[in-house]
Amino acid sequence: MNYLKLLLVIYVCIEDASSKDCYWNSNCKYTWFSSKTPYENVRGDIRDSVVKTTNCEAISIWSYLRHGKRNPGGRFAKQMKAVLEFKQYILNNYETGNHTMCAQDIENLRKWQPSKSVMNEPNELNDEGYLEMVGIASRLRETFPDLLSDLHEGEYLFHPAFGNRMLDSAKAFIEGLQYRGLTIEKVINGYDDMAPHATCGVYQRDVRLNPNVFDEVTKYEKTSDYLDTKYNIESKLGDRTTNDDIVALYDLCRYLWDGINKIASPWCALFTTKDLEVLEYTGDLMHYYRNGYGTKYSKAFGEIILADMLRNFESTKRHKGKKIISYFAHATSIDTILVALNLFKDANHLTGAYRNSDRKWRTTKLSTFGANLIAVLNKCKVTNDVQDYHVAFYLNEEPLLELCNQGVCSWQEFEYKFEPFLNTTSDFCEFRTQPN
Template sequence: MVGIARRLKETFPKLLNDLKGDDYYFYPVFGSRMLKSAKGFVDGLQNKDLVIQNVTTGYDSMSPHTSCENYLNDVIADPSMYEEAAKYRLHSEYLNTKRRIEEKLDMSVTDNEITAFYDLCRFAWEGILDKPNPWCALFTTEDLEVLEYLGDIQHYYRNSYGNAYGAKLGQLVLADILKRFELAKNLRGKKIVANFGRSSIMDMMFVALDLFHDENPLTGAYRDVNRKWRSVTSTFGANFIVTLNKCKSGDVPDYQVAFYLNEKPLSALCNEGVCSWQEFEDKFKPFLNTTTDFCN
């Protein structure tokens, strides 16, 4: 998060070098990890006067799924949402991974223990220096691909196209971008707005924008190595950046909106990630009509 903020400041020095109280809005959803991410981002901007918004544990417009009763009941608490993941644990690919791990450890392991080993591997990998974590020695490259797919299935049904709520929950968050850019066009907006949330809502935003949509749903019977839906898109430090650009075109200002996913142009949107204002408005305006009525 420190590095992301530094690179943004290098890219937009005039915009971000001297932020004052009304110039910015930094908001972490409730949780220690989100607050630490926000603090890291602020450190990267190298301005000790910047303030992070206080958060509460009630309804949060940047994390609507955590208080959406129907989503919690029909998705998170519904055993059928985990059936495809359970099927994949019976697939020969997964069973071969389990066998290889047991041979390396010379002991039997449970599925929960394999998940724990996998999390110890990926959570503690030194991403900045690319320093491997010793726990990763338990896995071959094929093992990591198998466990990644198991995670993809879980994300797909819990947060994505595998349930009826993901798109609407994602729309609630995306609507905020249009509102803020309309204020900015009228010279009443912020120079920078940064929200810090969970990977779940990133997945839901992708669904709302119809990104990474496979023709066939993910299944425990078959691992498509060319699938579009990959949970790696919302990995650690994942970021979805949208910029409003005011372009000179005669006497009438021309606005363009650029989209970046993990600091790379999101080429699936508009013209290699750059939309005219009209294209952006056409895509995002329907989101303003989304309410939380479906939650309760």
């Protein structure tokens, strides 16, 4: 969503605001949940935003996608189950008149029943995530019918990183292309150059498994901004909460929000818009220092991935490339790709001291479920005897305006930006670990 659209949405929300601050009938529900945002809440539509130029044809697509919406991990699912006891507290408070929530919000919460699959199948791609992947591929096929209407062996590569949710995302993507029987390249022994962070020993030791990485989050949780949110939630629950409780309640809101069918989770009624903005920022801080500009390894990981794009497009120019290459991996990899491209970089590091509402690093828009970077190589006729090439970039199906000329790089610009990545290695990893 561009900023003009955002301003329009804000204006409409102000105009339609109800005098009673109820969640169920709000025309302006806050739908940005950091990296756990359903893809449908933020995506563009490549059918509408595709670059249209004369005398050009798309000859190759390179895409890198985060897996679709998944269930929470085991530890988080356990915490979500633990805070379900708050449901009865909320209902009891309502019955005794000690409440601040609206009657319909209470009724919606009373009727709600936990999903067995969400709570008991950790990390698995869920039905919504599957449909997210089907939708992306379907829109790609409709946008580039001449390129994608007839794929044969050797003309494509579908490569999921290690893990069921990546493999299932690849299967859903192929279904969206309306093909059967296409081969999926599987990772052997877990190690994968296209998800370099997953087995990089030094990164896993120094960052992924280092609790100090989240020091800025801890700092933020002591600010008045965060403590006001905590107090607001406790006033609705009628009980004290820990920070883990708040994360679990937030997860009941965002994991259970159905983006495709536009159905809100009743648990979201516990939060004001400002509360959700605060919790979104904690997610941004986590990603920033684990995968983004706050860690020194991100740039190299992203460059290793992006070098593959250049190699394929160079091969395509020599008539040896593939029509489509699609990788399916993690939010971590999407973050590192953006760092390698030096995109969405704030002038100053994000900090736990205060929340910058105008920050560029916003995981809701960058690395949500189903997030994707799509690059399209176009061959253009300059004269009858001269051909040229350009590369169009899309982030979550909208033109990546921050790159080159409104998202379109000439071949010379493309080479200049990407050739240095060919020399990047993961030798600094020192040792390998098994992917999670």
